Amino acid sequence: MNRIKKPFWLITYAIILFFFLLRLSTFSSIANHFFSLINPFLWGFALAYILNIPYEFFLTKVFKTTESHPRYSLYKSLSLVLSYTLFFLFIGFIMVMLIPQLLASINLFIANSGDYYEGMQSFLEELIVKLKLQTTLWNEIENALMSLVNILKNLLPSVVTFITSTASSAINVICTLFISIYILSSKDKLLGLLSRSLKA
Numbered sequence: 001m002n003r004i005k006k007p008f009w010l011i012t013y014a015i016i017l018f019f020f021l022l023r024l025s026t027f028s029s030i031a032n033h034f035f036s037l038i039n040p041f042l043w044g045f046a047l048a049y050i051l052n053i054p055y056e057f058f059l060t061k062v063f064k065t066t067e068s069h070p071r072y073s074l075y076k077s078l079s080l081v082l083s084y085t086l087f088f089l090f091i092g093f094i095m096v097m098l099i100p101q102l103l104a105s106i107n108l109f110i111a112n113s114g115d116y117y118e119g120m121q122s123f124l125e126e127l128i129v130k131l132k133l134q135t136t137l138w139n140e141i142e143n144a145l146m147s148l149v150n151i152l153k154n155l156l157p158s159v160v161t162f163i164t165s166t167a168s169s170a171i172n173v174i175c176t177l178f179i180s181i182y183i184l185s186s187k188d189k190l191l192g193l194l195s196r197s198l199k200a
Contacts, residue, residue: 040172044179047087048187055083055184067188080185084177 058079059065065075183190 040175041179043172043176045183047176047180048183051083051087051180051184052187054086055079058082076185080181083184084181 056079059075063075063079065072069075
């Protein structure tokens with residue numbers, strides 16, 4: 001009997017594997033869609049795990065409270081607010097340090113873009129004179145430059161796509177924050193529910 005079961009299971013696994021490989025692109029698309037949906041939950045859990053450190057510090061060290069304290073809910077809310085305030089201050093500090101430098105670099109590039117183009121044009125004209133190249137070659141170079149400008153214009157759809165993806169990322173960030181707040185504020189209830197589920 002066991003000799004019959006073993007080939008039967010091997011054939012079953014082979015059929016399942018063949019079907020999986022045959023529909024690999026479909027399963028891959030479903031998996032990507034699934035992970036994109038649960039991504040805010042994963043990041044929310046990670047953020048709640050990190051902010052649990054200052055949260056517990058404020059709750060137990062600063063306010064020195066326990067669940068039996070009559071103002072436990074108030075101190076719990078204050079600890080939550082202080083933890084996220086500390087987090088946003090840290091993010092704001094990073095942005096204040098990095099964004100001005102980035103904007104200064106972009107503005108410098110924009111301000112000097114005309115000089116860059118004129119310098120390149122002067123260099124090419126001098127090169128044509130020194131090498132005694134024909135005028136047609138200069139026309140070809142100008143056409144090449146115009147083609148480059150057209151390519152840059154065609155990048156506009158990519159910019160729109162980037163803005164759209166940025167908006168989507170912003171929505172994910174907001175969802176992550178709300179999920180992390182829920183997990184951190186309901187930590188005791190969630191841990192109790194998980195404990196009861198494991199014992200069941």
